[in-house]
Amino acid sequence: MNPTTSGDRSEICFFDLETTIPRRRGQGFSILEFGAILVCPKRLVELKSFASLVRPDELSSISLDSVRFNGITRDAVAEAPSFSDIAEEVYGFLHGSVWAGHNIVKFDCVRIREAFEKIGRPAPEPKGIIDSLALLTKKFGRRAGDMKMETLANYFGLGKQTHRSLDDVRMNLEVLKYCATVLFLESSLPDIFTADCAVSPGPTASTSSKLYSESPILDMYTLSPSSPSKSVPCISLMDLENGEDHPIVSLQTCHTVEVNSDATTPAQSDPFDMTQLKNEIKTEAFKLDAIAKEKPEPQSPDISPARATVEGCSGYAGFLELDEVSTTSISVSITSHCRGTHRIKLLHRNVALQLCCPRLRVRFGINPKFVNQAGWPRLSFLVDATPIFCEILDSCDAVAKKFSEDHGSSSEWRHVVIRNYSYVNNPTVRLHIPTIVNGDTAQYGTEIHRKDQSGNVQQYVFDKFDVTKLSNLLRTGISLDAFFSLDTYDYQQSAGIRLVAKKLVIHPSQ
Secondary structure, rough: HHHHHHHHOOOOOEEEEEEEOOOHHHHHHHHEEEEEEEEOOOOEEEEEEEEOOOOOOOOOOOHHHHHHHHHHOOOOOOOOOOOHHHHHHHHHHHHOOEEOOOHHHHHHHHHHHHHHHHOOOOOOOOOOEEEEHHHHHHEEEOOOOOOHHHHHHHHOOOOOOOOHHHHHHHHHHHHHHHHHHHHHHHHHOOOOOOOOOOOOOOOOOOOOOOOOOOOOOOOOEOOOOOOOOEEEOOOOOOOOOHHOOOOOOOOOOOOOOOOOOOOOOOOOOOOOOOOOOHOOOOEEEEOOOOOOOOOOOOOOOEEOOOOOOOOOOOOOOOOEHHHHHHHEEEEEEEEHHHOOEEEEEEEOOEEEEEEEEEEEEEOOOOOOEEOOOOOEEEEEEEOOOOOHHHHHHHHHHHHHHHHHHHHOOEEEEEOOOEEEOOOOOEEEEEEEOOOEOOOOOEOOOOEEEEEEOOOOOEOOOOOOOHEEEEEEEHOOEEEEEEEEEEEEEEOEEOOOEEEEEEEEEEEOOO
């Protein structure tokens, strides 16, 4: 396609990328597959398609996590063309068209520009951008749950998302058609069809549907503004960078659009009126429930007096000491979570199970070199597990795993107790520190206290997100008291229990 005539183009280009998943901070992403379809905006029919695997510069960048997510192995791309080889075709599809996709603004669009910059070629420019995550959340609402493509496809009974580029863009178009049809029906007979009417959350007999809310990354959480006491998954590059926190970008231009706040809108809007949509939408941050509530600005001192003196594990309501737990009293239930999704909840005598473990020894501290898909450090560390601790966690594993499998999950269950005796001579467990993400900033979601030699307890107050300082506090060999919840997850064919630290009390060095 001739770029000089791109201004006359009216096609919508739905496109999707599959990429590697970085294993360390600053590693970057490599495109593994590009897929796109050109669609007529008036008839929503596919005019042309293109898809190709892409060989990255380094095959070693394809990690096990990448393969688990999209199924693209090193062997699959070993003989594939490089991005430079397909750049002309990619440019022809994208330049001057309206770009469309699910979660594309902060991920796919950025990766495309990076790829062209890397080969020294001008990047294609869109006439406008439609991010269907932001668009559907604004127009369709949260009736389908977390609004991920997989969730939407399940809601409409469209089958399982394959995480392959061409399949995903075609599924994206179908989801938009279904959503638009529902909105059209509701606008036609608003007294009969309303967005608040009772609807089925999706096919009821599907074995592929998950019991739990899906957590895009196993080592990071945020707190939901609507339910600050609950852990919810934080967004990662499958979610944060692959767009769970995306601007809605105008169809007119992808750079600047101002909204007239005084403009009047008709009482009954037409969901297919794209002119209204263009006038209405501006570039603005779309905040998901995974974005954290804002916390008050921390005080300047590094240490502040603790609200209550903690001696051992007493004085912290709702947390059981290990000798208070009866393994025969552990059970599970299903609870609603994250607007339409469900999670397995561990109970002890019909109360949410939370534990306190005194004087845990840190076997391996936080390693700041390891990051999640969103680029934030993975805040987790290993502690030695006593026999009674292992017995309780093994019981929790057994109950939750059976319930998960009985209700259709096919994910591989990962046991919470790590028994790798060739590497560590006794069992260990991993404790996770939640990360509260708010835009480009982050805070720790765990209270961290220090106990001095006289037994007084003071709370650390961090004025910034400093992983080096945190790793120095939670270093190998120290002892601490840990108060934590037991949260279940089921994501990318892996399921299990995650220990989420609510409060840590670090003991003085011996």
